[in-house]
Amino acid sequence: MSDEAAQLTAIRQQIMWRRLIAVVEEQAQVMIRTAFSTTVREAGYLSAGVFDCAGRMLAQAVTGTPGHVNAMSESVGHFLRKFPAATMRPGDHYITNDPWLGTGHLHDFTVVTPAFRNGVMIGLFANTAHVIDVGGLGMGAEARSVFEEGLFIPIVRCFEQGRPSEIFFDILRAGTRLPVELEGDIYSLCACNDAGARRLNQMLDEFGLDGLEPLADFIFESSLRATEAAIAAVPQGTYRARINSDGYEAPISLAATLQVDEGSITVDFAGTSAPSSRGINVPAAYTRAYACFGIKIVIAPDIPNNWASLQPFRMVIPDDCILNAPHPRPVAVRHVIGQLLPDLMMGCLHQAIPGRVAAEGSSCLWNPPLRGGALVSGHDADAAQPNHAPLPDFEVITFNSGGTGARPGLDGLDATAFPSGVRTMPVEITETVAPIVFWRKELRPDSGGAGRMRGGLGQIIEIGARDDQEFACNAIFDRIDNAPRGRDGGHDGAAGRVGLVSGAALRAKGLQIIPRGERLRLDLPGGGGMGDPALRDPAHVAADVHDGMVTREAARLVYKVAIDPSGAVDPDETSSLRSMIEGDRAP
Known part of the structure; x- marks a missing residue:
């Protein structure tokens, strides 16, 4: 193949990749437009993605949350182990809210749907949405086991060749305080996967493709190569950090040792507190989801999220810690601990690349x-x-x-x-x-x-x-x-x-x-x-005071900026306040 032909092929593949991302974004938007729960239609608390027939995530919607998307990337493999691809038929939909096979707690339902083209399965669509009620004690930290937290649905078929499972929906409606909302949300999840499959077939028609394999190879190879190059730009070494949570019955400490090697990053959570007796425990998939996100947004924020771009990040999570809660530990509010993990990862990376990391x-x-x-x-x-x-x-x-x-x-x-x-x-x-x-x-x-x-x-x-x-x-x-x-x-x-x-x-x-x-x-x-607050531009401090974000007292005491009655910076008094600080710093 000539250089010009190779360049045209690469451009065509990149266009198809972007189109695939647009397909899953439309998938997510269908869910938002049809969902019953305000958590989905107003807050966008969801995820959507397309996978190859081996269960590897090809693309995710921009709309959604890292805890859903990255955990869902593991979920599809669990579905395929329960229902192998050869057993799936057009119109089938599979569902679970198992915290250890899904995205971490019973309030998240994950639906997986096979996509077919000319009678041949070409991939899978998956989504996750947070619903308001699944019975039990409700979404809170008070349960002492997952059995108290609500309705637990294993991986089952909720639609078979387009027909709803009446037994499944009878159980679903009986297990919630909001039966109409919950049933409507499940129909919404299935509808959005169907919309993704239809749009994918239209895309393949447009580009004259029979399946996703060539595009998948391009996506995975490009993503892995780019992620490894991004890791190579981080100084190799070992970095440690710790962050504390209020916990429930006792404070919780999260510890991480982040090892940067050539082409990979390994995080070991040894030293983290033991599991709690209450519902703040975190299943391992949710830990991996937010830890990977915290690293990736610092070192490789522009690389699309997929199976290959997540491969270089490896997690070692001890069995006896709150970040690897075993069944049947309560996990209803796992986000309270899990969403601290990006700050923990940035605490490690701040030591390696401080100019790219935010404060907590x-x-x-x-x-x-x-x-x-x-x-x-x-x-x-x-x-x-x-x-x-x-x-x-x-x-x-x-x-x-x-x-x-x-x-x-x-x-x-x-x-x-x-x-x-x-x-x-x-x-x-x-x-x-x-x-x-x-x-x-x-x-x-x-x-x-x-x-x-x-x-x-x-x-x-x-x-x-x-x-x-x-x-x-x-x-x-x-x-x-x-x-x-x-x-x-x-x-x-x-x-x-x-x-x-x-x-x-x-x-x-x-x-x-x-x-x-x-x-x-x-x-x-x-x-x-x-x-140092004393190095903040006085004009910015004055603007903060004007906007009500900082009080005059804080401007003077903390930022060492004096604001006159008109709201402007008093240059003489500000200079005096700041010179006093310089004097205090002098040896």
Whole structure:
């Protein structure tokens, strides 16, 4: 083949690769448009991807979360072991929410669907979505085993050659507080895979292909070569870090030793705390998912995510640690621990390539599951309040985020979900599907860690039930006793707080009643700062004060910037404040 022909072939393959990514993105968008749960249609808490017939992920949708996508990349292999490709037929759909074969907890349903072309199977589509309710104790940390956490579905066929399994759907509907929503979500998951298969066939028609094998070879070879080259640019060596979580019954410590070799990176989690008796444990697949993500976004952020680009990252997870929880440990809120892992990975990589790593952020989502009506008080209790119409039964979850850590050369992002990437749910949507009122939702001043680059701000959120009636919050929060840490002289972000508007403190984890006449108040953490705050541009400090992100007092005491009554920087007093610091630093 001539050089010109080889170049044209490479261009054609690259175009097909991009088209394949567009196919799975459309797959994800179909789910968003058809889902019943607000977690999917409003927050984008999902993943979608296409796999070859051996179960290797070829492409993933941009829409989605790392915990779903990277864990789902392992899931398809489990499906094929239960139902070999030779047994699959057009119109079949397979499903599970097994935390150890799926994406980490019972609230995530994974659906795998074979794709056919002219009667021959050419690949598989898979997706995962987070649903609101699967029965049991609900999404919280209080269970002592996975059996208490809800409906457990092994890998089974939910549609056979286009026909729904009535036995499966009968069991599904009987096991949840929200049967219409859950059944609708399963139909949505199956529909989005079907949409992906149709679009894939249209793509193959356009390019005159019978299957995915030549394109898969190109994708895998290119991705592996590019990832190995990115690893080669990182100084070889051994790097260690540790990060702490509030835990449940006791604090949790996560430890990592990251070894950079030629063409591969190995992470050993020896030294990490033992499993918990409560539902904050993490299945190994979810650990690998977020650890790989934390490394990849630093060293190879532009390389598409697929089976080959994940191969150079290897995880050694001891059997006796919280990051490798065995069945039947409770795992409902595994994200509280698991979403700290990218910060842990960046703590290691900061020692090797400090100019590419952010400070710590709020990390795990602050997504309070809220419950009310007879699910909390009982019908008799509601009837005893003649002046108020009883609350209808409801179970709802809303996604909120604190601040991300400051970045080299850039401030952190305010109220932004990292590493999960889910969208904040509009309060109006939550208020339309449940008798909940958001009385306050605003950025939290001074919560971003001070630094040359400031950490992102957290939020203050106040939530009440209609007519100030009683409701419950299944608290699943962290970063209260362990605030996000700054880097390179940057200050820590503000720690989180959970309480009532009246001032009473609540526990960070566990089901708690918000009494009649009270409201839940959440103070979300801010991200850590980066660099000495006294080196921050005074004009940026003044802009922060003007925007309400930093108070005048903090500007003076922490950043050593004086703001005059007009809101402008007082140059003389600022110079004096900063010269005093230089004097203190002198030997």
